[in-house]
Amino acid sequence: MDKYQSLREAGTDAANYDLETDDIIARLKLWDTSYGIELSDVTFDAVVVTFKSLPADLTALSAEIYEFCPDTIDQHFGCIADMIEMAEEVGQEIPADLRQLLEGVDLTDENYGLELLQRSLCNSKTVALWWD
Template identity: 30%
Template sequence: MNWKKIFSIGGGSNQDSNIADLGIPDEVLSIISKFTTGKLKPFYKTDLYTDKRGEIIGVCMEVKQDQAENLVLKMRKEMEVLGFLPFICDTEHNKVCISQVSDQFDIIKIQQTNGDNYDISNEMVVSKLKEWHLRYPFTIIGADFDWVEATFQVIPDGKNLRSFATEMYKFCPDIVEQGSGSINGLMEELKESKKLFLWWD
Protein backbone atom coordinates (compact mmCIF):
# COMPACT_ATOMS: atom_id res chain seq x y z
CA MET A 1 0.00 0.00 0.00
CA ASN A 2 1.20 3.53 -0.75
CA TRP A 3 1.23 5.02 2.73
CA LYS A 4 2.50 8.39 1.45
CA LYS A 5 -0.94 8.89 -0.08
CA ILE A 6 -2.60 8.15 3.25
CA PHE A 7 -0.31 9.98 5.62
CA SER A 8 1.29 13.39 5.24
CA ILE A 9 4.72 13.43 6.87
CA GLY A 10 4.82 16.83 8.49
CA GLY A 11 7.62 18.99 9.76
CA GLY A 12 8.02 22.04 7.57
CA SER A 13 9.56 22.84 4.21
CA ASN A 14 12.88 21.21 5.07
CA GLN A 15 11.31 17.97 6.26
CA ASP A 16 12.43 15.21 3.91
CA SER A 17 11.34 12.15 5.88
CA ASN A 18 8.94 9.71 4.29
CA ILE A 19 7.10 6.66 5.50
CA ALA A 20 9.82 4.26 4.38
CA ASP A 21 12.42 6.15 6.45
CA LEU A 22 10.44 5.68 9.66
CA GLY A 23 10.84 1.92 9.83
CA ILE A 24 7.23 1.30 10.82
CA PRO A 25 5.77 -2.01 9.53
CA ASP A 26 2.73 -1.89 7.26
CA GLU A 27 0.68 -3.73 9.89
CA VAL A 28 1.30 -0.93 12.40
CA LEU A 29 0.64 1.81 9.85
CA SER A 30 -2.62 0.09 8.98
CA ILE A 31 -3.68 0.28 12.63
CA ILE A 32 -2.70 3.96 12.84
CA SER A 33 -4.75 4.69 9.71
CA LYS A 34 -7.89 3.55 11.55
CA PHE A 35 -7.48 6.39 14.01
CA THR A 36 -5.99 9.26 12.00
CA THR A 37 -5.31 10.40 8.47
CA GLY A 38 -3.45 13.48 9.63
CA LYS A 39 0.23 14.28 9.74
CA LEU A 40 2.68 11.82 11.21
CA LYS A 41 5.96 13.24 12.43
CA PRO A 42 9.20 11.40 13.13
CA PHE A 43 9.70 10.63 16.82
CA TYR A 44 13.34 11.15 17.72
CA LYS A 45 15.37 9.74 20.55
CA THR A 46 16.54 12.95 22.21
CA ASP A 47 19.32 13.50 24.72
CA LEU A 48 17.58 14.74 27.86
CA TYR A 49 20.35 17.10 28.90
CA THR A 50 21.40 18.55 25.54
CA ASP A 51 18.14 18.30 23.55
CA LYS A 52 20.25 16.89 20.73
CA ARG A 53 18.22 14.78 18.33
CA GLY A 54 19.31 11.23 17.76
CA GLU A 55 17.86 8.42 15.69
CA ILE A 56 14.22 8.16 14.65
CA ILE A 57 12.56 5.57 16.89
CA GLY A 58 8.92 5.92 15.91
CA VAL A 59 6.20 8.29 14.82
CA CYS A 60 4.21 10.98 16.59
CA MET A 61 0.77 12.41 15.87
CA GLU A 62 -1.33 15.22 17.28
CA VAL A 63 -4.61 14.27 18.95
CA LYS A 64 -7.40 15.98 20.87
CA GLN A 65 -6.58 16.13 24.56
CA ASP A 66 -9.83 14.52 25.67
CA GLN A 67 -9.35 11.62 23.25
CA ALA A 68 -5.70 10.81 23.90
CA GLU A 69 -6.12 8.18 26.63
CA ASN A 70 -8.90 6.28 24.87
CA LEU A 71 -6.95 6.37 21.61
CA VAL A 72 -3.85 4.94 23.28
CA LEU A 73 -5.77 2.10 24.91
CA LYS A 74 -7.56 1.16 21.68
CA MET A 75 -4.40 1.19 19.57
CA ARG A 76 -2.48 -0.69 22.22
CA LYS A 77 -4.82 -3.68 21.99
CA GLU A 78 -3.94 -4.09 18.33
CA MET A 79 -0.28 -3.04 18.33
CA GLU A 80 1.12 -4.83 21.35
CA VAL A 81 1.33 -8.21 19.61
CA LEU A 82 3.39 -6.53 16.86
CA GLY A 83 5.98 -5.22 19.34
CA PHE A 84 4.84 -1.59 19.19
CA LEU A 85 3.10 0.56 21.80
CA PRO A 86 1.40 3.95 21.64
CA PHE A 87 1.75 6.42 24.52
CA ILE A 88 0.95 10.02 25.38
CA CYS A 89 4.26 11.85 25.17
CA ASP A 90 3.63 15.45 26.25
CA THR A 91 2.28 17.22 29.32
CA GLU A 92 -0.68 18.71 27.46
CA HIS A 93 -1.86 15.24 26.41
CA ASN A 94 -2.20 16.26 22.77
CA LYS A 95 0.53 14.12 21.24
CA VAL A 96 0.68 10.35 20.93
CA CYS A 97 3.83 8.52 19.91
CA ILE A 98 4.19 4.98 18.62
CA SER A 99 7.49 3.18 19.07
CA GLN A 100 8.88 -0.35 18.99
CA VAL A 101 9.36 -1.77 22.48
CA SER A 102 10.09 -5.05 24.23
CA ASP A 103 7.62 -4.20 27.03
CA GLN A 104 5.76 -1.18 28.40
CA PHE A 105 8.63 -0.18 30.66
CA ASP A 106 10.65 0.69 27.57
CA ILE A 107 8.38 3.74 27.35
CA ILE A 108 9.96 5.00 30.57
CA LYS A 109 13.43 4.35 29.18
CA ILE A 110 12.64 6.08 25.88
CA GLN A 111 11.26 9.15 27.66
CA GLN A 112 14.08 9.07 30.24
CA THR A 113 11.59 9.64 33.05
CA ASN A 114 13.38 10.63 36.25
CA GLY A 115 13.16 12.52 39.51
CA ASP A 116 16.54 14.21 39.31
CA ASN A 117 15.63 16.76 41.99
CA TYR A 118 15.31 13.84 44.41
CA ASP A 119 18.29 11.90 43.05
CA ILE A 120 15.93 9.41 41.44
CA SER A 121 17.39 8.06 38.21
CA ASN A 122 15.57 6.67 35.21
CA GLU A 123 16.72 3.19 36.21
CA MET A 124 15.19 3.68 39.67
CA VAL A 125 11.86 4.75 38.15
CA VAL A 126 11.79 1.67 35.92
CA SER A 127 12.71 -0.61 38.82
CA LYS A 128 10.07 0.85 41.15
CA LEU A 129 7.34 0.65 38.52
CA LYS A 130 8.18 -2.98 37.80
CA GLU A 131 8.03 -3.74 41.53
CA TRP A 132 4.61 -2.09 41.89
CA HIS A 133 3.31 -3.71 38.71
CA LEU A 134 3.92 -7.17 40.16
CA ARG A 135 1.60 -6.33 43.05
CA TYR A 136 -0.94 -4.10 41.35
CA PRO A 137 -0.85 -4.55 37.55
CA PHE A 138 -1.27 -1.40 35.47
CA THR A 139 -1.02 -0.18 31.89
CA ILE A 140 1.34 2.70 31.15
CA ILE A 141 -0.49 5.20 28.94
CA GLY A 142 1.93 8.13 28.94
CA ALA A 143 5.26 9.51 30.08
CA ASP A 144 7.76 12.29 29.60
CA PHE A 145 11.02 13.15 31.31
CA ASP A 146 9.35 14.18 34.59
CA TRP A 147 6.07 12.25 34.76
CA VAL A 148 4.41 8.91 34.11
CA GLU A 149 0.74 7.96 33.99
CA ALA A 150 -0.82 4.50 34.10
CA THR A 151 -4.25 2.95 34.53
CA PHE A 152 -4.66 0.23 37.15
CA GLN A 153 -5.92 -3.20 36.21
CA VAL A 154 -5.87 -4.12 39.89
CA ILE A 155 -6.05 -1.29 42.41
CA PRO A 156 -4.98 -1.70 46.06
CA ASP A 157 -7.77 -1.54 48.62
CA GLY A 158 -8.24 -1.39 52.36
CA LYS A 159 -5.01 -1.22 54.36
CA ASN A 160 -3.07 -1.93 51.19
CA LEU A 161 -4.29 1.35 49.71
CA ARG A 162 -2.84 3.46 52.54
CA SER A 163 0.40 1.50 52.48
CA PHE A 164 0.71 1.95 48.73
CA ALA A 165 -0.12 5.66 48.87
CA THR A 166 2.62 6.08 51.47
CA GLU A 167 5.07 4.26 49.19
CA MET A 168 4.11 6.54 46.33
CA TYR A 169 4.64 9.63 48.48
CA LYS A 170 8.08 8.48 49.62
CA PHE A 171 9.15 7.83 46.04
CA CYS A 172 7.49 10.92 44.57
CA PRO A 173 6.90 13.60 47.26
CA ASP A 174 5.57 16.20 44.80
CA ILE A 175 2.33 14.27 44.19
CA VAL A 176 1.36 15.07 47.80
CA GLU A 177 3.32 18.22 48.63
CA GLN A 178 2.29 19.98 45.42
CA GLY A 179 -0.77 17.88 44.64
CA SER A 180 -3.19 16.03 46.91
CA GLY A 181 -1.92 17.71 50.09
CA SER A 182 -2.04 14.57 52.23
CA ILE A 183 -1.87 10.79 52.13
CA ASN A 184 -5.64 10.68 52.64
CA GLY A 185 -6.06 13.00 49.68
CA LEU A 186 -3.83 10.78 47.57
CA MET A 187 -5.85 7.72 48.59
CA GLU A 188 -9.05 9.42 47.43
CA GLU A 189 -7.42 10.32 44.11
CA LEU A 190 -6.35 6.71 43.60
CA LYS A 191 -9.84 5.39 44.34
CA GLU A 192 -11.56 7.91 42.07
CA SER A 193 -9.16 7.90 39.11
CA LYS A 194 -7.90 4.31 39.30
CA LYS A 195 -4.66 5.75 37.97
CA LEU A 196 -1.04 5.80 38.95
CA PHE A 197 0.37 9.26 38.31
CA LEU A 198 3.87 10.35 39.31
CA TRP A 199 5.51 13.67 38.59
CA TRP A 200 8.61 15.40 39.82
CA ASP A 201 8.86 19.20 39.73
Protein backbone atom coordinates in the same frame (compact mmCIF):
# COMPACT_ATOMS: atom_id res chain seq x y z
CA MET B 1 7.34 -3.20 22.82
CA ASP B 2 8.44 -3.41 26.43
CA LYS B 3 6.01 -1.32 28.54
CA TYR B 4 8.96 0.53 30.09
CA GLN B 5 10.62 1.44 26.78
CA SER B 6 8.82 4.78 26.62
CA LEU B 7 10.45 5.74 29.95
CA ARG B 8 13.87 4.81 28.58
CA GLU B 9 13.26 6.76 25.38
CA ALA B 10 12.06 9.84 27.27
CA GLY B 11 14.87 9.52 29.81
CA THR B 12 12.31 9.81 32.60
CA ASP B 13 14.10 10.58 35.81
CA ALA B 14 13.76 12.35 39.11
CA ALA B 15 17.19 13.90 39.32
CA ASN B 16 16.08 16.21 42.15
CA TYR B 17 15.31 13.07 44.17
CA ASP B 18 18.38 11.13 42.99
CA LEU B 19 16.28 8.70 40.95
CA GLU B 20 17.40 7.66 37.50
CA THR B 21 15.28 6.04 34.81
CA ASP B 22 16.26 2.54 35.97
CA ASP B 23 15.23 3.39 39.56
CA ILE B 24 11.80 4.51 38.38
CA ILE B 25 11.40 1.42 36.21
CA ALA B 26 12.39 -0.82 39.14
CA ARG B 27 9.64 0.66 41.33
CA LEU B 28 7.07 0.44 38.55
CA LYS B 29 7.98 -3.22 37.97
CA LEU B 30 7.32 -3.92 41.67
CA TRP B 31 3.89 -2.29 41.37
CA ASP B 32 3.26 -4.21 38.16
CA THR B 33 4.00 -7.49 39.92
CA SER B 34 1.73 -6.61 42.86
CA TYR B 35 -1.15 -4.85 41.12
CA GLY B 36 -0.65 -4.80 37.37
CA ILE B 37 -0.08 -1.38 35.83
CA GLU B 38 -0.39 0.50 32.57
CA LEU B 39 1.67 3.57 31.76
CA SER B 40 0.74 6.68 29.79
CA ASP B 41 1.69 10.31 29.31
CA VAL B 42 5.40 9.60 29.69
CA THR B 43 7.75 12.60 29.65
CA PHE B 44 11.28 13.28 30.88
CA ASP B 45 9.98 13.93 34.41
CA ALA B 46 6.52 12.36 34.59
CA VAL B 47 4.39 9.30 34.00
CA VAL B 48 0.76 8.41 34.63
CA VAL B 49 0.27 5.01 36.26
CA THR B 50 -3.03 3.15 36.04
CA PHE B 51 -3.40 0.21 38.40
CA LYS B 52 -5.35 -2.84 37.24
CA SER B 53 -6.11 -3.78 40.84
CA LEU B 54 -5.55 -2.21 44.23
CA PRO B 55 -5.34 -3.48 47.79
CA ALA B 56 -8.45 -3.05 49.94
CA ASP B 57 -6.48 -0.81 52.31
CA LEU B 58 -4.66 1.89 50.35
CA THR B 59 -2.73 3.28 53.34
CA ALA B 60 0.59 1.55 52.63
CA LEU B 61 0.43 2.08 48.86
CA SER B 62 -0.37 5.78 49.19
CA ALA B 63 2.52 6.22 51.65
CA GLU B 64 4.79 4.38 49.22
CA ILE B 65 3.66 6.60 46.34
CA TYR B 66 4.33 9.70 48.46
CA GLU B 67 7.79 8.48 49.44
CA PHE B 68 8.61 7.64 45.81
CA CYS B 69 7.12 10.83 44.37
CA PRO B 70 6.60 13.52 47.04
CA ASP B 71 5.14 15.95 44.48
CA THR B 72 1.93 13.89 44.34
CA ILE B 73 1.13 15.32 47.77
CA ASP B 74 3.41 18.34 48.14
CA GLN B 75 2.36 19.91 44.83
CA HIS B 76 -1.05 18.33 44.25
CA PHE B 77 -3.29 16.59 46.77
CA GLY B 78 -1.73 18.36 49.76
CA CYS B 79 -2.30 21.79 48.16
CA ILE B 80 -5.99 21.41 47.37
CA ALA B 81 -7.09 23.43 50.40
CA ASP B 82 -5.06 26.38 49.11
CA MET B 83 -6.44 25.91 45.60
CA ILE B 84 -10.00 25.93 46.91
CA GLU B 85 -9.35 29.04 48.97
CA MET B 86 -7.95 30.86 45.91
CA ALA B 87 -10.87 29.72 43.74
CA GLU B 88 -13.41 30.92 46.31
CA GLU B 89 -11.66 34.30 46.58
CA VAL B 90 -12.19 34.92 42.86
CA GLY B 91 -15.67 33.38 42.78
CA GLN B 92 -14.64 30.34 40.76
CA GLU B 93 -16.89 27.32 41.19
CA ILE B 94 -15.34 24.10 42.51
CA PRO B 95 -15.88 21.28 40.00
CA ALA B 96 -18.36 18.59 41.08
CA ASP B 97 -15.80 15.78 40.91
CA LEU B 98 -13.46 17.70 43.22
CA ARG B 99 -16.29 18.51 45.64
CA GLN B 100 -17.14 14.80 45.72
CA LEU B 101 -13.50 13.87 46.37
CA LEU B 102 -13.36 16.37 49.25
CA GLU B 103 -16.63 15.33 50.89
CA GLY B 104 -16.02 14.66 54.58
CA VAL B 105 -12.27 15.36 54.42
CA ASP B 106 -10.83 17.56 57.16
CA LEU B 107 -8.65 19.99 55.21
CA THR B 108 -7.06 21.18 58.46
CA ASP B 109 -5.62 17.71 59.11
CA GLU B 110 -1.96 17.74 58.08
CA ASN B 111 -2.38 14.35 56.36
CA TYR B 112 -5.42 15.23 54.26
CA GLY B 113 -3.31 14.96 51.09
CA LEU B 114 -2.71 11.26 51.69
CA GLU B 115 -6.43 10.73 52.25
CA LEU B 116 -7.22 12.50 48.98
CA LEU B 117 -4.63 10.39 47.15
CA GLN B 118 -6.28 7.25 48.53
CA ARG B 119 -9.74 8.43 47.50
CA SER B 120 -8.50 9.36 44.05
CA LEU B 121 -6.87 5.95 43.62
CA CYS B 122 -10.08 4.28 44.73
CA ASN B 123 -12.09 6.30 42.19
CA SER B 124 -9.80 6.17 39.17
CA LYS B 125 -7.03 3.65 39.90
CA THR B 126 -4.72 6.26 38.39
CA VAL B 127 -1.97 8.48 39.74
CA ALA B 128 0.14 11.05 37.97
CA LEU B 129 3.75 10.95 39.08
CA TRP B 130 6.07 13.85 38.34
CA TRP B 131 9.34 15.06 39.69
CA ASP B 132 10.27 18.69 39.11
